[in-house]
Amino acid sequence: MHTPVLGAGRAHTGLPASRRHPTSYKSRDPELAIVVSAVKATVKGGLGKLRERPRGEPALPYIGPGD
Numbered sequence: 887m888h889t890p891v892l893g894a895g896r897a898h899t900g901l902p903a904s905r906r907h908p909t910s911y912k913s914r915d916p917e918l919a920i921v922v923s924a925v926k927a928t929v930k931g932g933l934g935k936l937r938e939r940p941r942g943e944p945a946l947p948y949i950g951p952g953d
Contacts (some may be wrong), residue, residue, distance in 0.1 A: 912919040 911922070
């Protein structure tokens with residue numbers, strides 16, 4: 887029996903991921919794993935874009951037609 891290891895707010899057994907969850911969704915449904923991986927990458931990229939700092943000179947405000 888492995889003793890739980892505390893870290894990052896979660897306790898786990900210290901085993902590799904493949905042994906912690908032998909019936910994870912990745913092994914049961916490989917197509918779902920592909921979709922989940924794509925969604926995670928998209929969200930991560932979107933969050934990265936939101937966190938970007940402005941580059942270059944500030945632009946002039948947009949003045950639309952009729953303004």
